[in-house]
Amino acid sequence: MTYRAEAPDQIIVERLGAIDALYHRRSGTTHLVAAPVPQILEALGEGATDVAGLLARLAARFDLDTPDDEAKAALEQRLAELIDLGLVRGER
Amino acid sequence: MRHQLGLAVGPATFRIGSAWRGPIDALARLYAAYPPIDFARRVPDFTVRLQPVQPWRRFIRSSIFIAGDHMLPDAAPMALEHGLLAAEMGMNLQMALGWRRHVLLHASCVEKDGKALVITGESGSGKSTLAAMLGERGWRLMGDEFALLDPASGMVFAFPRLVSLKNEAIDIATAGITPERIGPRLEGTPKGAIRHLVPNAEAIARMAEPAVPRLLLLPRYGFAEAHRPVEQGEAFVRLTEASTNYIALGEAGFGALVRFVRTVPAVALDYPDSATVLAAVEALWGEVA
Incomplete structure (x- = not known):
C-alpha cells in the first residue's frame, strides 16, 4: 500500500503544550493529536511512499528503538487511523 | 404578535413577541435600563415568539411554545406563569444556534x-x-x-x-x-x-x-x-x-x-x-x- 498525505496547505498544525491541534480545511474538522501522529504527517508530506519508506524517513530523524517489524505494525495502525480521519490516503 | 418588545443585550438585538401580555410586562420591567430598539429604524438580529401550542390555547390551559428564527422543534411547551423564563430561554436559543460574529x-x-x-x-x-x-x-x-x-x-x-x-x-x-x-x-x-x-x-x-x-x-x-x-x-x-x-x-x-x-x-x-x-x-x- 502506498500512503499519500493530505496536501500541507489543507492542514494547520498548532502546538498546544504536549499535544497538537490540527485543523483540516477540507473537512472543517479539528483533531487533537499526540506524538507520533504529527511526525508521521510531516514525514509523509515529503511524498507518497509505503510503510518501509516512511519508516526509513522517520528513522533518519528519530532514534527508533523498536524492532522493525513492531515499528511497521504500529505505523500501519496509525496510518489506518489517519486514513479514517481523511488526513492520509492509502493507494493499492 | 399581539405584544412585543425590542431589546439590546451586548452586541445582539432581539424582538420578543408574545401572544400574552404577562411575559412582555415582566421583561419590560426587568430590562427597563437596557437600550431600547426602535423597530422602524433597525431590524433586530433575532426574533423570539412566545405563542400558544394551539390558537385556542391562548385562553384555555395556556401553554407557551417557544418559537423564533431558530427553533428546537421538539421543545416541550412551558407553563404561562414561566413566561419570563420562556423568553430568556428563547433568547439564549437564538444566540446558541444563530450567532456567528463571535x-x-x-x-x-x-x-x-x-x-x-x-x-x-x-x-x-x-x-x-x-x-x-x-x-x-x-x-x-x-x-x-x-x-x-x-x-x-x-x-x-x-x-x-x-x-x-x-x-x-x-x-x-x-x-x-x-x-x-x-x-x-x-x-x-x-x-x-x-x-x-x-x-x-x-x-x-x-x-x-x-x-x-x-x-x-x-x-x-x-x-x-x-x-x-x-x-x-x-x-x-x-x-x-x-x-x-x-x-x-x-x-x-x-x-x-x-x-x-x-x-x-x-x-x-x-x-x-x-x-x-x-x-x-x-x-x-x-x-x-
Whole structure:
C-alpha cells in the first residue's frame, strides 16, 4: 500500500503544550493529536511512499528503538487511523 | 404578535413577541435600563415568539411554545406563569444556534481594569452565581451565560442578560440587593426554582465594552478546596465543548481558541462554598493580573 498525505496547505498544525491541534480545511474538522501522529504527517508530506519508506524517513530523524517489524505494525495502525480521519490516503 | 418588545443585550438585538401580555410586562420591567430598539429604524438580529401550542390555547390551559428564527422543534411547551423564563430561554436559543460574529462560549464573565475572567463549567458548577457575586464586589459583570470571543481581536465581548439564579443560589446571590433588581420567583421549572437578577447599572451602561481575556477558570462546586493549572490542550478541548458555534465558525473559531489558550492561563478550581471561591478567585487573579 502506498500512503499519500493530505496536501500541507489543507492542514494547520498548532502546538498546544504536549499535544497538537490540527485543523483540516477540507473537512472543517479539528483533531487533537499526540506524538507520533504529527511526525508521521510531516514525514509523509515529503511524498507518497509505503510503510518501509516512511519508516526509513522517520528513522533518519528519530532514534527508533523498536524492532522493525513492531515499528511497521504500529505505523500501519496509525496510518489506518489517519486514513479514517481523511488526513492520509492509502493507494493499492 | 399581539405584544412585543425590542431589546439590546451586548452586541445582539432581539424582538420578543408574545401572544400574552404577562411575559412582555415582566421583561419590560426587568430590562427597563437596557437600550431600547426602535423597530422602524433597525431590524433586530433575532426574533423570539412566545405563542400558544394551539390558537385556542391562548385562553384555555395556556401553554407557551417557544418559537423564533431558530427553533428546537421538539421543545416541550412551558407553563404561562414561566413566561419570563420562556423568553430568556428563547433568547439564549437564538444566540446558541444563530450567532456567528463571535465564538460563543457557554461561560460567565467578569471584568476588572479592562481584563476579563472567563468562567466555564457544566450546569451546577456555580459559574452564574460566582459571576453574579463578583459583579456586586468590585467587578463588572459581563455575562452569566455567554462570553463572546472575537476572532479578529481576541477580545471578549459582554452579553449581560438577566442573571438566572437557581434554587439555593437564589438567596446567596441576591443577599443585600434591592427588590427592584430581582424578578419574580418561578417555582417548579424544569430546573427547579428560578429567580432573575438584573445586572447593576455599570454592567448595563458598559455592555458594549470588550475586555482582554486574562484568566480562564474551570470551577467545580461541592468539593474540598483545591486548584490546579490546566494545560493548553485540555483548555482547548473544554472550550470547544463549551462553544455552541465552534464548528460553524470553521477556521476562524480554531484560530480564536488557539490564540485564547496560548495567551490565557487556565485553572481548575474545586470549592465547597461561596466564601471559599470568592477568596480563591481574588488570590488567583492577584497572581495573573
